[in-house]
Amino acid sequence: MSEFVQYLVNGLTIGAFLALIALGYSMIYGVVRLINFAHGDVFMIGAFAGYGVLTTLGVTGGSAWPALLAAVVVGALTTGVVGTGIARAAYVPLLSSPRLALLISAIGVSLALEEGVKDLTHARFKSYPGVLDGGRIFSGTVRVTYGQLALVLLSVALMAGLWLFVTRTVTGTAMRALAMDRDAARLQGINVERLILVTFFVGSMLAGAAGVMYGLYYVQISFGMGFLIGLRAFTAAVLGGIGNLPGTMVAGVCIGLVQSFAAGYVSSRWTDVIIFGLLIAVLALRPTGLFGERVVERA
Amino acid sequence: MKARFALLRNPALRHGGWPLLIVIALAGGQVMDDYQVTVAGTILIYAILGLGINIVVGYAGLLDLGFAAFFAIGAYTSGLLMLKLDWNFWLTLPAAVLAAAAAGVVIGYPTLRLRSDYLAIVTLGFGEIIRITVVNLDVTGGPNGLTGIPPVSVGGRQIVTPAGFFYLALAFFAVVLVLTGLLARTRLAYAWRAIRSDDTAAEAVGVPSRRVKLLAYVLGAAVGAVAGPLNAAQLGTVDPSSFTFLTSLMILLVVIIGGMGSRPGVMVGAIVIVALPEALRTVQEYRGLFFALLLIVIVILRPQGVWPARPRRFRLPARAPAEARPARAETGALLEVDGLTREFGGVTAVADLRLRAAAGQVVSVIGPNGAGKTTAFNCITGLIPPSSGTVALGGRRVRGLSPHRVAAAGLARTFQSIRLFEEMTVAENVLIGRFARDRALLRPPRRADLDAVRRCLDFVGLADAADRPAGGLPYGDRRRLEIARALAAEPRVLLLDEPAAGANPTEKRALMELIARISGLGTAVVLIEHDVALVMSISDRVTVLEHGRAIAEGPPAEIQADPRVIAAYLGVPDDPETDLVTEVLG
Numbered sequence: 001m002s003e004f005v006q007y008l009v010n011g012l013t014i015g016a017f018l019a020l021i022a023l024g025y026s027m028i029y030g031v032v033r034l035i036n037f038a039h040g041d042v043f044m045i046g047a048f049a050g051y052g053v054l055t056t057l058g059v060t061g062g063s064a065w066p067a068l069l070a071a072v073v074v075g076a077l078t079t080g081v082v083g084t085g086i087a088r089a090a091y092v093p094l095l096s097s098p099r100l101a102l103l104i105s106a107i108g109v110s111l112a113l114e115e116g117v118k119d120l121t122h123a124r125f126k127s128y129p130g131v132l133d134g135g136r137i138f139s140g141t142v143r144v145t146y147g148q149l150a151l152v153l154l155s156v157a158l159m160a161g162l163w164l165f166v167t168r169t170v171t172g173t174a175m176r177a178l179a180m181d182r183d184a185a186r187l188q189g190i191n192v193e194r195l196i197l198v199t200f201f202v203g204s205m206l207a208g209a210a211g212v213m214y215g216l217y218y219v220q221i222s223f224g225m226g227f228l229i230g231l232r233a234f235t236a237a238v239l240g241g242i243g244n245l246p247g248t249m250v251a252g253v254c255i256g257l258v259q260s261f262a263a264g265y266v267s268s269r270w271t272d273v274i275i276f277g278l279l280i281a282v283l284a285l286r287p288t289g290l291f292g293e294r295v296v297e298r299a
Numbered sequence: 300m301k302a303r304f305a306l307l308r309n310p311a312l313r314h315g316g317w318p319l320l321i322v323i324a325l326a327g328g329q330v331m332d333d334y335q336v337t338v339a340g341t342i343l344i345y346a347i348l349g350l351g352i353n354i355v356v357g358y359a360g361l362l363d364l365g366f367a368a369f370f371a372i373g374a375y376t377s378g379l380l381m382l383k384l385d386w387n388f389w390l391t392l393p394a395a396v397l398a399a400a401a402a403g404v405v406i407g408y409p410t411l412r413l414r415s416d417y418l419a420i421v422t423l424g425f426g427e428i429i430r431i432t433v434v435n436l437d438v439t440g441g442p443n444g445l446t447g448i449p450p451v452s453v454g455g456r457q458i459v460t461p462a463g464f465f466y467l468a469l470a471f472f473a474v475v476l477v478l479t480g481l482l483a484r485t486r487l488a489y490a491w492r493a494i495r496s497d498d499t500a501a502e503a504v505g506v507p508s509r510r511v512k513l514l515a516y517v518l519g520a521a522v523g524a525v526a527g528p529l530n531a532a533q534l535g536t537v538d539p540s541s542f543t544f545l546t547s548l549m550i551l552l553v554v555i556i557g558g559m560g561s562r563p564g565v566m567v568g569a570i571v572i573v574a575l576p577e578a579l580r581t582v583q584e585y586r587g588l589f590f591a592l593l594l595i596v597i598v599i600l601r602p603q604g605v606w607p608a609r610p611r612r613f614r615l616p617a618r619a620p621a622e623a624r625p626a627r628a629e630t631g632a633l634l635e636v637d638g639l640t641r642e643f644g645g646v647t648a649v650a651d652l653r654l655r656a657a658a659g660q661v662v663s664v665i666g667p668n669g670a671g672k673t674t675a676f677n678c679i680t681g682l683i684p685p686s687s688g689t690v691a692l693g694g695r696r697v698r699g700l701s702p703h704r705v706a707a708a709g710l711a712r713t714f715q716s717i718r719l720f721e722e723m724t725v726a727e728n729v730l731i732g733r734f735a736r737d738r739a740l741l742r743p744p745r746r747a748d749l750d751a752v753r754r755c756l757d758f759v760g761l762a763d764a765a766d767r768p769a770g771g772l773p774y775g776d777r778r779r780l781e782i783a784r785a786l787a788a789e790p791r792v793l794l795l796d797e798p799a800a801g802a803n804p805t806e807k808r809a810l811m812e813l814i815a816r817i818s819g820l821g822t823a824v825v826l827i828e829h830d831v832a833l834v835m836s837i838s839d840r841v842t843v844l845e846h847g848r849a850i851a852e853g854p855p856a857e858i859q860a861d862p863r864v865i866a867a868y869l870g871v872p873d874d875p876e877t878d879l880v881t882e883v884l885g
């Protein structure tokens with residue numbers, strides 16, 4: 001029983017990161033109809049940016065909440081800028097080309113980011129200082145730390161912020177309009193290109209924040225960390241129904257739980273086989289994901 | 300530059316290119332040193348993989364980011380059979396191909412209904428599943444893979460030298476090249492290119508799109524799998540780390556660099572992919588980065604690839620023999636639609652529609668924008684399922700059939716927003732329309748197909764444009780081409796959705812004359828049209844739709860006098876069509 005609860009807690013924590021990354025995939029797909037392959041690598045860049053902040057500030061251990069917050073904020077801003085820059089340089093010029101061209105370009109960017117960081121870090125792992133509060137909330141067999149709680153709360157806060165942004169602001173509303181119909185949105189006087197860049201900024205920021213949180217939680221980061229996490233998050237975005245933000249959040253948490261339970265009860269070696277098998281099975285039965293899409297294809 | 304390409308177009312070179320290449324390769328095998336000949340062998344392996352993925356991505360346009368899975372399945376099947384069951388290499392070959400083809404069904408089937416972008420993630424996931432599985436299982440040797448695979452023997456001689464292997468690879472490549480060359484001439488290859496261009500339109504004109512897609516996966520996988528045993532024989536081992544996502548990406552790059560659907564392009568791509576990294580060996584660490592940037596630059600600067608596919612020109616008969624179809628003695632209603640209803644969420648787009656069209660009749664459907672006319676067509680042709688109602692064609696119920704079966708039953712259509720296969724030529728577009736009559740896939744277009752293409756092009760007056768890409772036609776010709784494509788099916792009922800939209804008065808007159816000739820063939824024509832004057836002059840019967848309901852039905856004279864119709868039309872003063880209506884009705 002305690003095992004089960006432990007996996008549940010771990011799964012929720014992982015799910016919180018995954019949901020944040022998945023939201024970026026979903027938003028970006030909504031406005032440009034692109035599976036942003038580089039999104040997982042943007043997440044990786046966020047992890048390295050956060051690492052840079054913590055080492056620059058000389059944080060070595062113990063609780064250092066202001067430094068942690070700074071790392072998350074800087075990580076998010078860095079990826080926001082990187083993500084927007086990528087969109088500007090490699091995606092916007094291809095908006096009117098066939099969709100395959102855009103996708104190939106995204107794969108190229110993904111590979112370039114990975115290889116670039118690999119060369120810069122000499123393919124070595126980096127370790128975050130162990131700053132996350134290790135204090136337990138429960139004493140007993142189930143281990144739940146204040147650090148875990150903080151990460152989950154932070155993700156929830158970010159998702160709530162996104163939700164308010166998308167539903168309550170003019171830009172957010174325009175974004176949803178764009179996801180529905182690009183031409184109609186343009187006719188309504190929406191500056192499509194600017195809005196696309198804003199979407200990339202916001203989506204990448206979420207991924208960056210998730211990257212820092214990942215580093216704090218798992219400690220080890222490396223140039224290749226974005227690939228599998230990105231795939232899992234994208235799986236969540238598809239299962240949640242692309243463009244469907246609440247669906248994506250729920251699916252992100254579900255994938256986190258699947259990952260945690262699969263690792264616990266089966267073996268972590270089979271985790272991804274289970275996740276991708278699930279993806280293929282679900283799409284075979286429900287081509288628009290578990291909760292339905294919120295994007296409109298041309299008639 | 301120009302002159303060089305002109306040289307390439309020389310027919311002697313065009314048809315002699317491959318044999319020439321093989322001869323050069325045969326000679327090259329004699330002079331290259333062991334290192335060079337090994338690299339050349341690897342190029343051939345990638346060329347075989349490239350020819351495989353070219354079917355899936357290049358022809359059918361289905362993105363595959365996990366193609367290395369088929370490479371792996373081929374290699375492991377062959378390796379395991381040789382090691383565990385002591386099978387002979389040559390016996391393992393068909394087993395490897397069959398295993399990969401089966402895997403092609405497994406990955407193809409669930410993805411048939413998916414939106415094309417999702418294919419990327421599903422195929423990638425499939426590739427990872429295969430890779431992780433072979434790494435985890437004991438029988439496949441875990442992370443170490445398979446070792447000690449015996450060398451291949453040909454006629455009692457074992458192939459152990461790099462040069463010997465190169466010749467073996469060359470023989471494999473030549474066979475695959477010939478087979479894919481034959482495949483490229485079949486109707487299936489045309490169907491693939493049509494679904495790549497617009498799978499909805501292809502399905503609507505009679506291409507069994509699911510089967511065609513599945514065949515792309517299966518045949519692509521089968522071709523690619525040949526590289527697996529070859530690679531295992533070359534190395535004597537099967538190493539799971541050679542089937543990663545990066546490998547899949549390299550294979551994809553072979554077609555992207557070379558040019559989608561182009562077999563010479565595959566050769567160029569394979570050379571670039573294999574030889575370039577060898578040339579860059581001194582800067583080993585930056586290879587990945589270099590490739591990534593190369594990819595982006597190629598996509599932005601030359602999206603069609605280095606050696607793009609050129610359309611094969613049809614040799615159409617000079618004059619089409621008269622249509623062989625018997626003058627149909629069909630009487631009564633060919634198309635019978637009853638109680639057709641379609642709801643979108645809360646909106647009822649079509650409500651309880653009844654429609655009849657008899658042989659040789661022109662029946663028109665008019666109504667303001669959003670009245671549900673196109674939705675009715677979509678329901679009749681099976682493109683979207685109706686909420687309720689029946690559709691019968693010559694007495695046979697077709698509701699619930701997939702669009703290509705409805706088309707095969709004798710119902711052809713055009714689209715309001717013209718949907719042609721833009722990258723295909725005019726003649727090829729019409730050829731695709733023939734699938735409604737003849738669904739054979741694995742043979743080249745027959746004489747009957749070519750005659751029909753010629754006849755339909757003559758019929759609409761587009762014969763001179765036969766070899767031009769459809770994407771380059773002027774607007775009016777595009778409309779006529781869409782009609783020609785529909786006529787190629789020799790339909791019993793033809794649905795035309797606003798064929799005169801955007802046409803000038805001269806073009807409209809020509810179109811009316813064309814429609815009259817079509818109905819003269821004994822085809823029932825159902826026409827959606829906003830130009831009321833045109834409708835009234837050409838139709839035998841008219842149905843007026845408003846908010847999805849038929850508010851009037853009858854011969855033109857009755858409709859013109861119907862107060863409800865006048866009220867409905869006059870009730871929308873801003874509608875640009877209103878003036879016309881008042882002019883005609885008033």
Ligand SMILES: Nc1ncnc2c1ncn2[C@@H]1O[C@H](COP(=O)(O)OP(=O)(O)OP(=O)(O)O)[C@@H](O)[C@H]1O
Nearest residue numbers: 643646648666667668669670671672673674675715
């Ligand atoms: N896929 C869809 N989802 C939701 N509503 C739809 C869909 N397709 C059509 N509709 C709605 O159904 C109604 C009928 O549309 P339809 O395209 O059939 O009209 P139409 O008579 O062809 O108009 P037009 O003259 O502009 O071509 C419209 O209100 C439209 O918004």
Ligand SMILES: [Mg+2]
Nearest residue numbers: 672673674715
């Ligand atoms: Mg319409």
